[in-house]
Amino acid sequence: MKTIVAFSTAHYERNIRCSSWRLAVETNNIIRFKTVPAKCKDYIRKYILGKQYSADTKEVLSEAYSYAKSIDIIKGGNYTWVFNIDDTLLSNVQYYASRGFGTKPRNVTSFNHWIQHGKSRALPHSLKLYNKLLGLHYKIVLITKRPESQRKITVKNLRDAGYRQYAKIIFKDTTKERYIGKTTLVYKSHERKILEKEGFRIIGNIGDQWSDILGTSASIRSFKLPNPLY
Template sequence: MKLVTLIFSLSTIIISCHGLALDLDHGLSFSIFPLRLKSGLGGHYIPETSCSSWRLGVEAHNIIDWKTVPQECEDYVGNYLLGKQYREDSKAVTEEAYKYAKSLNLVGDGKDIWVFDIDETSLSNLPYYADHGFGVEKYNATAFNEWVDLGTAPALPESLKLYKRLLRLGFNIVFLTGRPDSQKDITLHNLKSVGFTTFQTLIVKDSTEYNGKTAVTYKSSERKKLEKNGYRIVGNIGDQWSDILGTNTGNRTFKLPDPMYYIS
């Protein structure tokens, strides 16, 4: 009996440890992805240290210009995203952002702004990616746009909390997204339906002006316009390094985790 208890206890530890314990309070309104474990008990629950290193390399901007998640990391990335660690990692970023925001004395003329990216920052496409190998599959524009056009992406809970706190501090919010102008209406609808109801503006990527331009170029240029119009970019948060690199990045930037895709 003691042995059985011990085994059970050890199994529990392993499951929690590897992020297989699903966070039922994830705030995402999709059915839980049927996790595919590579094998039964006996050692294969260990996340590959190399997948963990790959993820860290991505987050710290060492590994760049990658096209897809390494095939062998699909389970690791899926478990990470559906487990507690993704939420905890996001929370560490947004709490730091709030701590910074709280420490400031805003001018209070409505020109203090905080820039939010949308995908994987304000809205989560995890329901889509859970059905598409968590970034292992090659990007499929048609399928992804069909998903976006549903307008049903859930909010990233930690970002929504940060957004509400920033509003209370007196910030104006600007959404700056790589989504094209054709998706502006559905994006506005989606944002509002999940709680992002109050903001200065939503900037989408003008297909003519920025045709073929990288996200770094497009976003830098739009931030420059904001500053020319008298706005002060006090904070800037995104899941991609291209959200926070380039020019006019803002006084301080924050990088949310995203091990699913890379945009340059």
């Protein structure tokens, strides 16, 4: 009996520690981590595949919709909503499941193969919000750090997943000198600045990474989707 109790307590303590780790990642306290801690593999697997990840996503997007509705949108007024793509509109959970739910580092070759496969599914709550924002007459702009070379497969994957209507989709032009060696935060800030100069009025912005929503020319209000995988 004693052994069972000891095991059970250790498991409980590990869940507490993994929950703290996840919260610290989501709140931008733990940054630039390479992989999910090995001891948290089971915890993260249950989190992602169970009800909590879906519920956490729904809560954020429901708040985003309340905010979006509260804005007095004038049709043709260039009211814009910016979306990130990976693990914001399209889910890569299937890929990360094959990499030990983030406990193994992302492999460039296999990840590009996954992208080129073009079978990423929509995050269901994101697709719902996307359609609701179109209904409210927001212009949608997608900014991704996927390179230009993945434009064709990405547009097709988005269309297959239900994302068919957007004013603009911006890929990272890796040949541009200004982006060489620069962070995603710098790249995305600069692209948003260009959008503003073009007349887009960025009201909302949603991403699963802090680098999607921090920086300059950010929206009036930004939303951070959960993602403990990377």
